[in-house]
Amino acid sequence: MLKTAICEWLVRRSNHHITKIMLVMKLTTLFLTVGILTVCARGVSQHVTFKGEKVSLKSVFKSVEKQTDFLFLYPESALRSSKPVSLNAQNLPLEQFLAEVFKSQPLEYTIKGKSIFVSPKVAAPKQEGISDPPADTLIWVIGKVQDERGGPVIGASVAVKGTELGTTTNTNGEFAFRNVSTHAILVISSIGFEKEEVKVNKGSLKITLSKSTSELGEVTVSTGYQQIDRRRLTSAITTLKAKDILSAGMFSIDQALEGRVPGLFVMNPSGDIGVAPKIRIRGTSTLLGNREPVWVVDGVVVNDPVNIDPASINDLDFVNRLGNAISGLKPFDIEQIDILKDASATALYGVRAANGVIVITTKKGKTGAPVVNFNQSTSIVQRSHYTDANVNVMNSRQRIDFSRDLIDKGLNYSDHINYVGYEGALTKLYNGEYSYEAFQQDVHRMETINTDWFDVILHNAVSTQNNLSVSGGNEKTKYFASVGAATQRSTIRGDKIDQYSALIKLNTALSSRLTWELNFRGNTEKRDFVSSSVNALSYAYNTSRAVPAYNEGGDLNYYKRYSSSASDYFRFNILNEMAHSRNNIDASGLALNTNLNYKLNKHLNGTLLLSFNNNNTEDRTAYEENTFSAAEIRLSEYGMPADPARTTMPYGGEYRSSNVRNRSYLVRGQANFTHPVGVNKRDQLDITMGGEMSSNQYNGLKMIRRGYMKDRGQIFAPVDPVKYPKYAEWSTINNMDQITNNLTNIVSGYLATAYTFNDKYILNFNTRTDFSNKFGSRSREKFLPTWSVSGRWDIDKDFFKNSRAVNMMALKASYGYQGNMLDNQTPDLIINQGSLDPISEEYYSTIAYYPNPNLKWEKNGELNIGLDFSLFNNKIQGTVNYFDKKTENAFLDKRVADINGLTTYVVNSGTIRNKGVEIALSFMPINNLGPKGGGNGFSWRIDPQLGQVLNSILSNSINHYGLNKYLGSLNANLYNDYLTGNQTVNGKAVNTFYSYAFNGLDHKTGKPTFKNDDEALRDKYRSEEPDDVFRQVMVPTGNRIPTIQGGILNTFSYKGFALSFNLAYSLGSKIRLTKLYTATDQQLNSGVAAPMPENNVRLEFENRWRKPGDEAFTNISALIGGRDFSQTLSHWSMSYPFSYAKNMWEMYDNADIRVVSGSYLKLRTINFRYTLPDHLNKYLNIKAANVMFSAMNVHTWASKDLHGQDPEQTGFGDMIQVSPRPTYSFTIDVSF
Incomplete structure (x- = not known):
């Protein structure tokens, strides 16, 4: 109708x-x-079926909750007066069922949303006409807590101020109280939100919490396997937001960690571009294994693109230009960094995580309209100048005067002197090549030329970063995509890195239960460096300023330089070498992760993660035919024919190539269970369990070719082996490609459980076990699970409920056990199969690894105790941790006679201990930003960080006693391990180095003398063991690694302006001063003390000993010549089966007086940012914009005894590296 x-x-x-x-x-x-x-x-109108006689009311509630979506909320005291229920209901509507249940109960109920609130019945008011309760009436309060977007805040703490009454919100953000005064004030707090206080003036409340502006409260911690609410954290984890630590001019996130993480120490072997820093978390846990932390990106462990052996990685002087695991990840794409430090935090990563784990979470899409962001940064890096404090060398006039003094003293010069400088001019005069007047004119020209080698070799470098991203989405699908292009220029001319990268993240809900996430990362880069053998920066520091770079016509000035390997002179110019001796590294990486998450119900979900990573690295080094290096190999000058009977490279140059492909796969299945339990659902049980299979493979190909001709299309000249027999001999041995293959397969299972009691006590247990193809039968303990137990007590909920001073205080403790095994140790003999031996005409092999079937696990046990706190309305926040980590059965090298085919053998024979304190604080002395942190008032924030690590070797049962007659020449340089800090000594810290004990300058000659170095001790030392002798002539002089590192960050903001500066400090390390005597071993062995004429000399020689009595005022040795000098050239211990020095000058450069403090305070970064106001953004039709000026490595305060030497340059290496240079950047960031 x-x-x-x-x-x-x-x-x-x-x-x-x-x-x-x-x-x-x-x-x-x-x-x-x-x-x-x-x-x-x-x-x-949901229906309920129930049958029971005299059943408790609580049991009835549980039955209803299982059959419906409703949840009962009630105070425990309310059920004490309840009556048993007898009822037989078949498919009864919920309202009707509840009416039957409550009709004889002294209780009443209220339905609001999906919650049923139960409370004792209250008699109705006797007076009529009163709609609102009197001021002192006790009422029933029902409320909902939501965030700024209207979403429920789950687990928020709701307390009645001044009483013991409190509860937490349910999964819908709801709560309820009975018998609350209308004068009462509710205090609502939740991690990540500002605390709110609300007056109770009506029975129904809707409370909105604002995001917290405090750092400790606004983040969720990611362990790679789990996302953990910070209030439930039982482990030692430091969380950083990338936006808070990054500055313009930083091209890798590891550059931003210095001074920002307590217990994490950063050491920079070089400040040049593309060099990976050394990172130690809570000290050194292994002596032979890799000491670097594990890197994790979006839940997946990432590997270094090239498998560098641990000995090189651990070497503090090793400069890694090949990149580390995160070299291809641009900082702009990073959202958060979590540093996992204790055993509880790292347990789920198994045997790989004894050195800590750094978890990186990249950015992802957010619900809302598309946002396009463009970020551009331009940086200028300042080169070194002679006026810098750390360049302490002579100018050209001083160097000429020094040469005159050398000649006057009658010091011996090499027979193969380079014909430059004052010595070269004098030689020409003696040879009659020009007159005395011409000689004087030439010397005057050299005195005034003052070549600026730093300007010749270096320049102020300009680098750029460009990033473009788009993000957005709706409730179903979210996306984030970015592309970036970066160009880094080194202060060394010609050195650069060009990098391109992309990131795509997609998250979509395929159904109400199933979500899918896709993560793609890709990068490619080209690195172009001067070959390390050229050592351009060392040349700038060490070359006399009396040597010209260009001739008078403006062309390159070549001089004859002696080659010790070729025993001949060849022309040399550093700029020619830099242009034609290049190291090129082409690298590319691809990572693809996909993650399916299925929600079985509100308590249980499962994930399936599939990951694939592929990295390719091609490392090429070429010495073109017109270089000094090629002439040394060719044994002839460029353009001159080579001697067929002697040369190993008749034509062209040398080309070296190393290609490495790294592929890794991961399949992980994981189940996550969370369920509230106990009274009022205030207890919670969390279980995460899973298993994974991973495979990591390195395939390598190395080759060396000679006859390389770049200018002729990069071809290789054919060589007649009959005409050139030496080339044929070299080619037979070296011209063989080397293929390597390293495969690691691991199957693992893991479990993490946590129980929260009464919302304030948490107990956690984690365990993992690994099975690998690397384990084999090499140990009697093949199975060693990693495990940890930890707990947390929220002290504030017991003792400071209504305290205005204490907002939060929690005590945490953990203990865990981890194992470690070296990949290169197996139960079987491993050999390197060599090529054809040209003499025996048979194939030969060498021993790679000795069989080691009884090697046991290296075991690490760690205790951690921590306190988190927030005081005075979050104005003071902090975390304090104490840790004690002990490594037993540590791997050590035992020296063996070379008759075994190897000189060392790995054994379990050491105990290492690392203990220390970590402090992270945050102060907010002034905060006028308003209750939500969005105001325009003035604020000042201070974030000091401190990490102390005390390291020691408790036991080292290895001894080499009784081996002297077997070791022979092997012992010749054993003392170098003491000098460089590579020797393990009981009771000393790892990397403790020794130095010769200086005993002053000789009164008559001014030459250095040393304690316990008298030749009268010859017979005594001959009968003693090497280690005993070394410890008598040397003394421990410190550790190469600092014991304390930290930083102090200050941040000021006012309206749209923000100024921050970070001071980084490092304390406790010792370093050697740069060597005074740069003469080569060949010079010293041939009786030559004087530096080569092309070499510069440090200004310290201006204060050298000149006459008897000067030893009271200086420790700089005299210029010694004649017989006195010849006596210093070969140390008398060289006649032993072992020696402890080559000569007196080696002892002097490594004496204790040449050791100074490496402690420093550095103004690491300054950032000044201006954020455009909303009205200006609206006028420009953009969403947001800011501009920033940044400065890095602005100034360093260090010991005056360094004489300007950079404290981050350890002085142990032969090469001088680029120090961290001042960098100034301008950045613009715009969102549309």
Whole structure:
């Protein structure tokens, strides 16, 4: 009838189009009304089936909760007066069922949303006409806590101020109280939100919490396997937001960690571009294994692109230009960094994580309209200058005067002197090549030329970073995509890195239960460096300023330089070498992760993660035919024919190539279970368990070719082996490609459980076990699970509930056990199969690894105790941790006679201990930003960090006693391990180095003397063991690694302006001063003390000993010549089966007086940012914008005894590295 009536009405209107529109509108309204009513009806008309006699009311509630979506909320005291229930209900509507249950109970209920609130019945007021309760009436309060977007805040703490009454919100953000005064004040708090206080003036409340502006409260911790609410954290984890630590000019996230993480120490072997820093977390846990932490990106462990052996990685002087695991990840794409430090935090990573884990989470899309962001940064890096404090060398006039003094003293010069400088001019004069007047003119020219080698070799470098991203999405699908291009220029001319990268992240809900996430990362880069053998920066530091770079015509000035390997002179110019001796590294990486998450119910979900990573690295080094290096190999000058009987490279140059491909796969299945339990659901059980299979493979190919001709199309000249027999001999041995293959497969299972009691006590247990193809049968303990137990007590919830001073205080403790095994140790003999031996004409092999079937696990046990706190309305926040980590059965190298085929053998024979304190604080002395942190007032924040690590070797049962007669020449340089800090000594820290004990300058000659170095001790030392002798002539002089590192960050903000500066400090390390005597071993062995004429000399020689009595004022040795000098050239211990020094000058450069403090305070970064106000953004039609000026490595305060030497340059290496240079950057960031 309705349809007929409508149609008749439509006919009367006689308008076909209007008829159709009205019909659709009315039908739509009808259907929507019916649908809404249906949904509302379903909400309260769910049916319940129950049968029971004298069943407790609580049991009835549990039955209803299982059959419906409703949750009962009630104070425990309310059920004490409840009566047993006897009821037989079959598919009864919920409202009707509840009416039957409560009809004889002294209780009443209220339904709000999906919650049923139960409370004792209260008699109705006797007076009539009163709609609002009196001021002192006790009322029933129902509320909901939500965030700024309207979403429920789950687990928020709701307390009645001044009372013991408190509860937490349910999964819908709801809570309820009975018998609350209308004068009462509710205190609502939740991690990540500002605390709110709300007056109770009505029975129903809706409370909105604002995001917290405090750092400790606004983040969720990621361990790679789990996302943990910080209030449930039982482990030692430091969390950083990338935006808070990054500065313009930083091209890798590891550059930003210095001074920002307590217990994490950063050491920079070089400040040049592309060099990976050394990172130690809580000290050194292994002596032979890799000491670097594990890197994890978006839940997947990432590997170094090139498998560098641990000995090189651990070497503090090793400069890694090949990159580390995160070299291809641009900082702009990073959202958060979590540093996992204790055994509880790292347990799920198994045997790989004894050195800590750094978890990186990249950015992802957010719900909302698309946001396009463009970020551009330009940086200028300042080169070194002679006026810098750390360049302490002579100018050209001083160097000429020094040469005159050398000649006057009669010091011996090499027979193969380079004909430059004052010595070269004097030689020409003696040889009659020009007159005395011409000689004087030449010397005067050299005195005034003052070549600026730093300007010749270095320049102020300009680098750029460009990043473009887009993000957005809706409730179903979110996306984030970015592309970036970066160009880094080194202060060394010609050195650069060009990098391109992309990131795509997609997260979509395939259904109400199933979500899918896709993560793609890709990068490619080209690195172009001067070959390390050229050592351009050392040349700039060490070359006399009296040597010209260009001749008078403006062309390159070549001089004859002696080659010790070729025993001949060849022309040399550093700029020619830099241009034609290049090291090129091409690298590319691809990572693809996909993650499926299925939500079985509100308590249980499962994930399946699939990951694939592929890295390719091609490392090429070429010495073109016109270089000094090629001439040394060719044994002839460029352009001159080579001697067929002697040369190993008749034509062209040398080309070296190393290609490494790294592929890794990961399959992980994981189940996550979370369920509230206990009274009022205030207890919670969390279980994460899973298993994974991973495979990591390195395939390598190395080759060396000679006859390389770059200018002729990069071809290799053919060589006649008959005409050039030495080339044929070299080619037979070296011209063989080397293929390597390293495969590691691991199957693992893991479990993490946590139980929260009464919302304030948490107990956690983690365990993992690994099975690998690397384990084999090499140990009697093949199975060693990693495990940890930890706990947390929220002290504030017991003792400071209503305290205004204490906002949060929690005590944490953990203990865990981890194992470690070296990949290169196996139960079987491993050999390197060599090529054909040209003499025996048979194939040969060498021993790679000795069989080691009884090697046991290296075991690490760690205790951690920590305190987190927030005081005075979050104005003071902090974390304090104490840790004690002990490594037993540590791997050590035992020296063996080379008759075994190897000189060392790995054994379990050491105990290492690392203990220390970590302190991270945050102060907010001034905060006028308003309650939500979004105001324009002035604020000042201080974030000091401190990490102390005390390291020691408790036991080292290895001894080499009784081996002297077997070791022979092997012992010749054993003392170098003491000098460089590579020797393990009981009771000393790892990397403790020794130095010769200086005993002053000789009164008559000014030469250095040393304690316990008298030749009269020859017979005594001959009967003693090497280690005993070394410890008598040397003394421990410190550790190469600092014991304390940290930083102090200050941040000021006012309206749209923000200024921050970070001071980084390092304390406790010792370093050697740069060597005074740069003469080569060949010079010293041939009786030559004087530096080569092309070499510069440090200004310290200006204060050298010149006459008897000067030893009271200086420790700089005299210039010694003649017989006195010849006596210093070969140390008398060189005649032993072992020696402790080559000569007196080696002893002097490594004496204790040449050791100074490496402690420093550095102004690491300064950032000044201006954020455009909203009205200006609206005028420009953009969403947001800011501009920033940044400065890095601004100034360093260090010991005056360094004489300007950079404290981060350890002085142990032969090469001088680029120090961290001042960098100034300008950045613009715009969002559309």
